Each structure stands twice: as structure tokens, then as C-alpha cells.
Amino acid sequence: MAPPILVLQGISLTLGGKPLIESADLQVERGDRLCLVGRNGSGKSTLLKIAAGQIEADKGQRFLQPDATVRYLPQEPDIAGHANVHDYVMSGLAHGDDDYRARYLLEQLGLTGLESPENLSGGESRRAALARALAPEPAILLLDEPTNHLDLPAIEWLESELQSLRSALVIISHDRRFLQNLSKKTVWLDRGLTRKIDRGFGEFEAWRDEFLEQEERDAQKLDRKIVAEEHWVRYGVTGRRKRNVRRMAGLAELRTQRREAKKSVGEVTISVAEGKTSGRLVVEAEDVQKSYDERIIVRDLSLRMLRGDRLALVGPNGAGKTTLINLLTGEIEPDSGVVRLGTNLQMATLDQRRSALDPLATLSDTLTGGGSDWVEINGEKKHVIGYMKDFLFPPEQARTPTGKLSGGERARLLLARALSLPSNFLVLDEPTNDLDLETLDLLQEMLADYPGTILLVSHDRDFLDRVAGAVLVSEGEGRWIEYAGGYTDMLAQRGFGLSPNSKAAKREKKQGEKKPAAEAPGAEARRRLSFKEKYALENLPQTIDRLRATAKKLHGILDDHQLYARDPKRFAEASALLAKTEAELAAAEDQWLELEILREEIGG
Numbered sequence: 001m002a003p004p005i006l007v008l009q010g011i012s013l014t015l016g017g018k019p020l021i022e023s024a025d026l027q028v029e030r031g032d033r034l035c036l037v038g039r040n041g042s043g044k045s046t047l048l049k050i051a052a053g054q055i056e057a058d059k060g061q062r063f064l065q066p067d068a069t070v071r072y073l074p075q076e077p078d079i080a081g082h083a084n085v086h087d088y089v090m091s092g093l094a095h096g097d098d099d100y101r102a103r104y105l106l107e108q109l110g111l112t113g114l115e116s117p118e119n120l121s122g123g124e125s126r127r128a129a130l131a132r133a134l135a136p137e138p139a140i141l142l143l144d145e146p147t148n149h150l151d152l153p154a155i156e157w158l159e160s161e162l163q164s165l166r167s168a169l170v171i172i173s174h175d176r177r178f179l180q181n182l183s184k185k186t187v188w189l190d191r192g193l194t195r196k197i198d199r200g201f202g203e204f205e206a207w208r209d210e211f212l213e214q215e216e217r218d219a220q221k222l223d224r225k226i227v228a229e230e231h232w233v234r235y236g237v238t239g240r241r242k243r244n245v246r247r248m249a250g251l252a253e254l255r256t257q258r259r260e261a262k263k264s265v266g267e268v269t270i271s272v273a274e275g276k277t278s279g280r281l282v283v284e285a286e287d288v289q290k291s292y293d294e295r296i297i298v299r300d301l302s303l304r305m306l307r308g309d310r311l312a313l314v315g316p317n318g319a320g321k322t323t324l325i326n327l328l329t330g331e332i333e334p335d336s337g338v339v340r341l342g343t344n345l346q347m348a349t350l351d352q353r354r355s356a357l358d359p360l361a362t363l364s365d366t367l368t369g370g371g372s373d374w375v376e377i378n379g380e381k382k383h384v385i386g387y388m389k390d391f392l393f394p395p396e397q398a399r400t401p402t403g404k405l406s407g408g409e410r411a412r413l414l415l416a417r418a419l420s421l422p423s424n425f426l427v428l429d430e431p432t433n434d435l436d437l438e439t440l441d442l443l444q445e446m447l448a449d450y451p452g453t454i455l456l457v458s459h460d461r462d463f464l465d466r467v468a469g470a471v472l473v474s475e476g477e478g479r480w481i482e483y484a485g486g487y488t489d490m491l492a493q494r495g496f497g498l499s500p501n502s503k504a505a506k507r508e509k510k511q512g513e514k515k516p517a518a519e520a521p522g523a524e525a526r527r528r529l530s531f532k533e534k535y536a537l538e539n540l541p542q543t544i545d546r547l548r549a550t551a552k553k554l555h556g557i558l559d560d561h562q563l564y565a566r567d568p569k570r571f572a573e574a575s576a577l578l579a580k581t582e583a584e585l586a587a588a589e590d591q592w593l594e595l596e597i598l599r600e601e602i603g604g
Helices: 044-052 085-090 099-108 122-134 152-164 176-182 201-235 241-260 321-328 363-368 384-390 407-420 437-449 461-467 487-494 503-513 531-558 568-602
Strands: 006-015 018-028 033-037 059-064 070-073 140-144 168-172 185-190 193-197 281-292 295-306 310-314 336-341 347-350 374-377 380-383 425-429 453-457 470-476 479-484
Touching (some): 006 044, 018 044, 018 185, 033 044, 033 201, 044 070, 044 168, 085 122, 122 152, 152 176, 168 176, 176 461, 185 201, 193 201, 295 453, 295 479, 310 321, 310 461, 321 453, 363 374, 363 384, 363 407, 374 384, 374 407, 380 384, 384 407, 407 437, 437 461, 461 487, 470 487, 479 487, 487 568, 531 568
Parallel strands (some): 018 193, 033 168, 140 168, 310 453, 310 470, 347 425, 425 453
Antiparallel strands (some): 006 018, 006 059, 185 193, 281 295, 281 336, 374 380, 470 479
């Protein structure tokens, strides 16, 4: 068995007088696919920086094979000091590395390399940092939240690229689907210690819950033992002094053990302030169009949202998802068409840019609006300290300015504030950003029980599958098409994903590049269509019409927003049949196109 290429053993680190990591181990072997998980603030990013050699631990050992190369992707890459993105990426290459791969990665990630670091958005900075980390094809890739600020096509592409690499991977991410698809081992950093299972993230959560349940049972046993010993001290025989001293020492040890036992971090308690019941119609759009200069954002969009609907907007960055939200909520007017809002709407909004937070306002004033110590939830007053604890904020943070909070803390604060407002229409723009997996679980459960209507934007595929009842997808050039179900259901109906390297894109490219089989000089004069080819050319149009009619009928069935909730079996059957029909339709169209081109080429 080959030795590991990176080993961390007994790592300990104290920050601000408080132990962050007490005894952490990490072992990476060649070709490993490993995810590092834990609550926000547990020290995952710090441990990854120690593995990358960015910071030094107080105690413990770090060993890296002398010939092994390591590349580290930080959460917030710093591109300053470089003339452009191309220079930044190339500066990460070592002698002998292929600069062609760097240019390939920039192209795949939608960058030219000429972009100035000062003008990059968060998503562009992340793409540039990914190109720099991936270009050398190192022995170990350490990736801290690689999907942050990436849209769904980029996430799908990144997954495919990482799966094709021979590099060992250590990944921190809050994207469940990303971890499930890539990881084969899991390291859990919890209360300063690491625990490892040789299984991917898909099996981790059940294992973790079982571990925590056993820990709770052990704590209860310890409590019962302490009670029994205390009873003996009060009422037991006192004649044998030496035995008494020994038992008293044992009781003191039990109490110390119980006192020093680290409990798992508490869970966020999420409740939402419900408003009055809205009218049955929440939003109706008819032939809506919106453009900026010559760029079309929305073209001929018509849709209806009824009370209780959960509609998700999906598409690449720049497709206009935020603009479409603003159109559907009445924040901006369409160039043409009509948007009607229903009656009795009480809207609560979560903004992905965190712009709603005043960096100078305290956490307490942000939740209460200032001038009060109380938050009202569903008609009941709750002290702001208690409400803060529900979202894992300790009392001492009440007077902390929001500008001093971490990204995860700001995400929880915005969530806490949005959910404290009475509402029957939740508008959530990237609500999963910076939230840990446990908080995401509770948010999903809350949204599942929410009686109002939800309009959301997210790049988290697992979140979309769990929350969305329908998905509105950007098809480019301002066209938006609605699919019933979550993200996976949309893929089944659409037949391909959003990535530019998806099957559909490849099929279109293939159609554009295909040449007739007979291209040799002089072959055209001798080539004739066979009886089988003539028969197919004559009958394929009828087959295509029939398949199109079937697909249209199935789309009509799946357009019923209530079908998934009313009859999941019929919904699944219709989705599967639609995917099969569209695949057959694509194949028939491809075949007819080839034969028609061939017929024209040979003049027959």
C-alpha cells in the first residue's frame, strides 16, 4: 500500500484565547476524494489552511511527500497585484507545467484572461482562482467552498472537471449534491476533534446522527451514575472511611467529566411569522417583456402563481433572475405586457447581496428595528436575546455591529430578520449562501411547512429538489420555460442540464459539424440513396410530428402545478415518458437532418 502524500497529526490551534482545534488528524492518499464537514465556525477553513501550509499550528505535525504538489483554493481569493486575470492564473504554474491547460480553463470558465482584477465580480474572481488552482493538475487540490458565487452551469462543469482529474481532492462545501457526487471519504470536524468514515457524504449524515444519539445516551447514563453516587454520599453507611474517600474522589471525577464534556453545537430554531391569508392569485404575468439597451432579459413571458406555489428561477449568472424577481414582485415595470399582484399580499424578502444590512447597526437593533428589546412572532412577543439564541447568536453579540459578523453570521441574521416579519409571500434570492448544512436542513423543513407562497432563486440543486414545486428556466435570449417539480425533475423533462457542455449543446454542435457520409472526391456522382434511406426520409416527418404531439400532450399534463402533490406516481410516469419522447424526437430530427443534407449533396 502506497504511503499517504499528506498527513496532519494531533493538530491544535488556539485563536483569541479560545481553542479552535484541539486534536485534528487528516490523511490524504493519492487519488482520494475527501470532504471536510462541520458547523460554521468549527475550524474547517483553518484546518485546510494548515494542510496547505498557509498557517502553522500551535501543536501537531504536518508531513507532505517531497515530490507532492499542493494547490489551495481559498474562500476569498486575492487577485490584487496582477495586471490581469491571465497573469494571475499563469503565476500559479510551476516550471514544466502546460500553459495550454490554463488557457483552456479560462475559456471553459467564461473568462478571456484580459479582465482587470479591480473590476471582477465575486463569481469572476472565483472562476479565476479555480483556473489557477486546477491548471497545474497538482497531486492534492484543497478546495474551500469552490461553488460559492458560481451559477449552475459552472457548478455542473466543475463537477465534471474534478471527476476527470487524477489529483486527490479535499473539499469544503455547503452544496450537498456537489459533495455527494464527488466524495468517497468524509472527515467530520466537531468540537475541535476529527472523526473519519470511509464513505462519501451521502452516508455521512445518517452516521453523524447515530453518533450524536449514542453520545446523548452516554451523557444520560453518566447523569444517572452521578445521581446514584450523590444518593450514596447522603444516605450510605459512613463506617469505612477509606472506601468513602475513594467513592467521594470517584464522584468528583464523574462531576468533572460531566462538566468538561463538550456538548454538540446547538441547532438553529427556525419559525416564520405568518401573515394574513393572501388571495388565491398571487402573481399573474401576461406577455411580459423587459430589455436593457439591446439585451433582452424577458421575452413574451406569461405565468401565474397561486397561493401555496413554490416557484424557483434557474439559469446562469447574467440571465436576469434578479430582474425577473423584481418584475414579478412589482419593484420594476415591464417594457410591455402586464404584471398583476394578488390581494392581501405581505411580502418578506431575503437579498443575496446582504445590502439590506446596515454595517453600523447592532445585531439587536437589526432584529427589532431599534428602540425595543422584543421581536413579535405570530402575535407573541419574544425577547431579542432568546430570538438570537434560536439562530445560534450568543447574548454577548447583541451589541455587535453587523459589519463585524462573518458571512455565515450575516446570512443567519438576514434569515432571522426576514422570517420575523409577518408574511404570506416569501421572496428568497440565494437564501442558502454561507449557511451550514444543519441550518439548511431546518430552513428546508420550515419552508416545507410554510402556508404562503415562495418565489426563490438558488444554485443549490439539492435545495431546489427539496423546496421547489416548479422551476422556471432561462433558455437564453429572454426565453423562460416552466417545468413542474424540482431541479432533477426539470432535467428529466428537459433531457439535459444547463451546462454549455451538456448533451443538448453537444447535439447542436454535432448537427452543425456533421458532414454527409460520402465526401470523397467523385463519390457524389456515384452515391445514391438506398431504399431504406428513401423510406426513412419520407416517413420521418410523420414520426417527428407524432413525437411532437406526444411531447406537447405530456407538457400539458405536467403544467398542472398540483399534479406532483396530488399524484406523485402519475407525475413520475409522465416525466419519464416525456424524457423518453424528447430523446426519440431529437434522434429522429438528427436522422432526418443527416438524410436531407445527404440528399441535397448528391442531388437525389
